[in-house]
Amino acid sequence: MKKEDTVKLISAEGFEFVVDKEAAMVSQTIHNMLTSPGSFSERQHGEVTFPEISTTILEKICQYFYWHLQFASGKETEFPIEPELTLELMMAANYLHT
Amino acid sequence: MGGICSRKRDQQVNEEGLQRVVSGRYCRSASTKWFRAKALHSMANHRLGGASRPSLMELCIHKIREDIDKYSSFSILPRDISQQIFNELVDSHCLTDVSLEAFRDCALQDICLVEYPGVHDGWMDTISSQGQSLLSVDLTGSQVTDKGLHFLKDCSNLQALTLDFCNQFSDHGLKHVSGLSNLTSLSIRKSSTVTPDGMRTFSNLVKLEKLDLERCPEVHGGFVHLEGLKKLESLNIGCCKCVIDSDIKAISGLTNLKELLIFNTSVTDLGISYLRDLQKLATLDMEGCNITAACLDSVSALAALACLNLNRCGLSDDGFEKISGLTNLKRLSLGFNYITDACLIHLKGLMDLEFLNLDSCKIGDEGLANLTGLSHLKALELSDTEVGSNGLRYISGLNKLESLNLSFTLVTDSGLKRLSGMTSLKSLNLDSRQITDAGLAKLTSLSGLIKLDLFGSRISDSGTAYLRYFKNLQSLEICGGGLTDAGIQNIKDIASLTQLNLSQNGNLTDKTLELLSGLTGLRSLNVSNSQITNEGLQYLKPLKNLRTLNLESCKVSAAELKKLQLAELPNLITFRPE
Numbered sequence: 001m002k003k004e005d006t007v008k009l010i011s012a013e014g015f016e017f018v019v020d021k022e023a024a025m026v027s028q029t030i031h032n033m034l035t036s037p038g039s040f041s042e043r044q045h046g047e048v049t050f051p052e053i054s055t056t057i058l059e060k061i062c063q064y065f066y067w068h069l070q071f072a073s074g075k076e077t078e079f080p081i082e083p084e085l086t087l088e089l090m091m092a093a094n095y096l097h098t
Numbered sequence: 099m100g101g102i103c104s105r106k107r108d109q110q111v112n113e114e115g116l117q118r119v120v121s122g123r124y125c126r127s128a129s130t131k132w133f134r135a136k137a138l139h140s141m142a143n144h145r146l147g148g149a150s151r152p153s154l155m156e157l158c159i160h161k162i163r164e165d166i167d168k169y170s171s172f173s174i175l176p177r178d179i180s181q182q183i184f185n186e187l188v189d190s191h192c193l194t195d196v197s198l199e200a201f202r203d204c205a206l207q208d209i210c211l212v213e214y215p216g217v218h219d220g221w222m223d224t225i226s227s228q229g230q231s232l233l234s235v236d237l238t239g240s241q242v243t244d245k246g247l248h249f250l251k252d253c254s255n256l257q258a259l260t261l262d263f264c265n266q267f268s269d270h271g272l273k274h275v276s277g278l279s280n281l282t283s284l285s286i287r288k289s290s291t292v293t294p295d296g297m298r299t300f301s302n303l304v305k306l307e308k309l310d311l312e313r314c315p316e317v318h319g320g321f322v323h324l325e326g327l328k329k330l331e332s333l334n335i336g337c338c339k340c341v342i343d344s345d346i347k348a349i350s351g352l353t354n355l356k357e358l359l360i361f362n363t364s365v366t367d368l369g370i371s372y373l374r375d376l377q378k379l380a381t382l383d384m385e386g387c388n389i390t391a392a393c394l395d396s397v398s399a400l401a402a403l404a405c406l407n408l409n410r411c412g413l414s415d416d417g418f419e420k421i422s423g424l425t426n427l428k429r430l431s432l433g434f435n436y437i438t439d440a441c442l443i444h445l446k447g448l449m450d451l452e453f454l455n456l457d458s459c460k461i462g463d464e465g466l467a468n469l470t471g472l473s474h475l476k477a478l479e480l481s482d483t484e485v486g487s488n489g490l491r492y493i494s495g496l497n498k499l500e501s502l503n504l505s506f507t508l509v510t511d512s513g514l515k516r517l518s519g520m521t522s523l524k525s526l527n528l529d530s531r532q533i534t535d536a537g538l539a540k541l542t543s544l545s546g547l548i549k550l551d552l553f554g555s556r557i558s559d560s561g562t563a564y565l566r567y568f569k570n571l572q573s574l575e576i577c578g579g580g581l582t583d584a585g586i587q588n589i590k591d592i593a594s595l596t597q598l599n600l601s602q603n604g605n606l607t608d609k610t611l612e613l614l615s616g617l618t619g620l621r622s623l624n625v626s627n628s629q630i631t632n633e634g635l636q637y638l639k640p641l642k643n644l645r646t647l648n649l650e651s652c653k654v655s656a657a658e659l660k661k662l663q664l665a666e667l668p669n670l671i672t673f674r675p676e
Contacts, residue, residue, distance in 0.1 A: 064154045071151050081161045083168040090179050093154040 007034065008047035009062065011055040016047075023065035024048075028097035053092050060085060061092055068098075155179075159186050166197045173203045177231065180204040188214060198224050205231035212238040212260075219246035226252045234258035244271035251277050262287035262310075269296030276302040282329075285310035294320035301326055308332040312359070315340055321348035332357040336383065343369035350375060361385035361407065367393040374399050383407040385431070391417030398423045405429040409455065415441040422447050433457035433479065439465030451475055457503075458482040463489030470495060477501040481527070487513020498522055505529035505551065511537035518543045529553040531578075535561030542567040549573040553599070559585035565592065575599040583609040590614060601626040601648065608634030615640050624648040626674070632658040639666045650674040 007024045009017045025031040033042040042048045050058060060081075067079045081089065152160075162169060162183055172180040184201055187193040188211060198221055206228045211217050217240035225235065226249035234257060235250070243266045250256065256278050261267070262285055269291055275284070276299040284306060286292055292311055297320030300309070306327050311317055311334065318340035324330065330352050335341050336359045346360070346369035355376050360369075361383045370393040373379065379400050385407045391414065397406070398420040406427060413435040421430075422444040430448070432441075433455045442465040445451070451472050462484040469475070470492045478499060486508035493499070494516040502517075505527045514537040517523070523544050528537070533555035541547075547568045553575045562585040565571070571592050581603040589598070590613040598620060600606060606628040614623070615637040623644060630652040638644070644667050649659065656675040663670045 061154070064157075068151055068154075079157055081158060083161070083165050086158050086161055087169075087172070087175060090155060090158045090175065093158060094176065094179055096154075098154045 004046070006046065009058060010047060010049040011053055011058040012051050013055050015055040015058070017058060017062050019062050019065060021046075023062070023069055026065045026068045026098055027061075029095065050092075052095070054088070057085065057088050057092050060089055061096065061098070064098070155182070159183055163187060163190055163192050166192055166200075169197075169200050171200050171202065173201075175204070177205045177207065181206050181208065185210070191215070195220060202227045204228065207231055207233045208235075210234070210236045211240065212236050214240070217241065219243055222246040222249035226250060229253060230255045232256055234260075236260040237264060238262040240264055241266050243267050244274070247271040247274045250274060254278060255280055257281060258283040260285040261289070263289075265289060265291075267291060269293060269299075272296045272299045275299055279303065279305065281306055283308040283310075286314065287311065288313035290314070290316050292317055292320070294318070294323075296320070297323045300324060303327065304329065306330055310334040311338065313337045318342060318345060321345045324349055325351060327352065328354055330354060334359040335363060336361040338363055341365060343372070346370070347372045352376070353378065355379055356402075357381040359383040360387065363387060365389070367396075371396040373397075376400060378402055381405040384411065385409040387411055389413075391415070391420075394418065394420035397421075400424075401426065403427060404450075407431040408435065409433040409457075411435060413437060418444045421445070424448065425450065427451055429453040431455040432459060435459055437461065439468075442466070442468040445469065446471065448472065449474065453477045455479040456483060461485065463492075465489075466492040469493055472496065473498065475499055479503045480507055482506045484508060486510070487516070490514075490516035494519060496520070501525040503527040505553075509533070511540070514538075515540040517541060520544065521546055523547060525549040527551040528555055529575075530555060532556075534558075535564075538564045545569060547571055550575070552576045552578070554578055556580055557585075559588075562586075562588035565589060568592065570594055573597040577602040579603055581606060583607055583613065586610045586613045590616060593617065593619065595620060596643075597622040599624040601628070603628060605629065608637070611635070611637040617641070618643065620644055622646045626650040626652065628652050630654055635659065635662050638662060642667065642669065644670050646670075646672040648674045 005021055006018050007021050009019060009024065021034065025034065030048060033048060064079060070077070159182055163186055166187065172183060180201065184206055187197060193214070202224050209225050209228070209232065217237060219242055222242065229252055232253040233255060238260055239262070242264055247267055251274055254277070257280055259275065259278065259281055272291060279302060281303050282305050284303065287310060292314040293316045297317065300306070301323045304327065307329050309330060315338065317335065317338050325348065331354055333349065333355060339362070341360065341363040343366055346365055350372040353375055356378050358379060358381070362385065365387050367389050370389060374396055377400070380402050382397070382400065382403060389411050394417055397403070403424055404426055406424065406429070409431045415437055418437065418441045425448060427448050428450050430451060430453070434457060438460045439462060442461060446468045449472065452474050454475060457479045458481065463486055466485060466489040473496065475496050476498055478493065481503045487510050490509065490513050499520055500522055502523060507530065509530065510532050511534055518540055521544060524546055526544070526547060529551050531554055533552065535558055538557060538561050542564050545567055548570055550568065550571060554577065556578045557576050558580040559582055562581070565588050572594055574595060577599060579602050581600060582605045595617050596619050601624045604627055606625055608630055610625060611630060611634040618640055620641050621643050626648045630649055632654055635654065635658055647670060654675065659673055659675065663673060
């Protein structure tokens, strides 16, 4: 995986997730950060910090990104969501516009 | 084929702009980020039809719906998210006494519970806990009583309240409404609670812009209490039979009124004369009132009038010369009157007309000569008139016409060639026995057609070959009995179709369903009165968007149909046999 094809997503606790840019850009918010003109530091360094998203939730978000890509390519499986995570996940999804 | 002629009776003439404001959802929250319409019914069991990829938000909301009993409160969520969850539970009928409790203090803006089963006073505490955030409440058809309405006093920011078809509260309950001084819209349809005394309450609602009391049987005498509502722009007292001329006099000073609906009331020419000062009035619906064309004298003084409905008023030609002064009219409905060609002369100068309804009038070909210059006409209803092929030459130059209804007229196949240049047509109704394949052949240039009604026309298999010219067709009806499976070959490739009615073609077999299985955009399909059997149902599996399906009077059993719905067609709401 070439570095320029990936992006590092960092949770509130400092845990780092390295994911494909294509996957991360499923989020409209991340998409905007990485593509809008100007010098967003996120764009320059290829990493985004989410001080309000916990590691557990961010991991779930990353799983969703890949599930979304699979779904788009025709593999329609179910995406599992644990009830205890739902509310927090929604707040993150709202922020990430995904 | 016996059913063919009976259909016309049930058909509602489409009045579009003049339509009686449907008691629909009234949403005040402006969140456009997530569209409400994207109801998750379409993702039942995660079986999504085709390309739509569910967002994480949609998946979460769907999950909550499935496990709603695991959630005790949504109040930590931002308002727009809890609003979406609430809407989804309502849309899917999953909201109950218990799950409602999770929405306490969620600062919701819209509570729309139209015809929701089981809504009673016990719900009102949670509803009122939204407090100052609450902007609109719709309790249409609920069992709420005076006690329940009392809770609304804490929601003083409420702008819209709908209590249509609620018959459990009294005028005492209405008094609680009088404190809601921010209300701009109030609707209490079909309630005998709205009496002259109960209407006293309305005098405090000085911000009211819209008041809907349709079908309230006891309002006579109460309109004096509206006199101070100077902001009122829209008043609907349609189907209030008790409303008489003196009631119209009481509202004659509401000069801000832009819309007045008094259809099917007991108002006469005298009552109409009291409207003279309503110079902002743009919409006036007097359908079914006991008036004569003499009242057009008063009506012609309403210079701002753009929409006028005079359907079913028993009018004859005398007095219609006055209508020629209403040059701002865009929509005019004269259907089901005794007017003749002589009346149409007075429409000649109404150059802004976009919609004209002459359904079931005594008009013929020569009358249409007066319409030739109405170049803005978009819709023309000539159903059940004496218009024949010769008359069409007068309207064939109306190059903005999008909708034309010629059902049950004298127009024949040969006349249809006059329509061939009307390429702006999107909707065409030719429901009539004398229209055949030969007529359809003359219409192949109308490639913009979206809706084609050939319900009773005698179209055969060979005639269907002409349908392939209509590449944008979304709605098609051919029910004249002349089709066999061979004809369906020409329909199966019209991929834009969403509604298809092939009922009464008694020779269609399972082969028809096999041929139609590629029309995945279909939302409504009717092949009733045919030879279709249970074996044919398998071909419907790909039609994931189907919402209504009618296979009545076929060899199909209700049980097999139910099975198909459960296993394969998650969006199917209505089906026959049931």
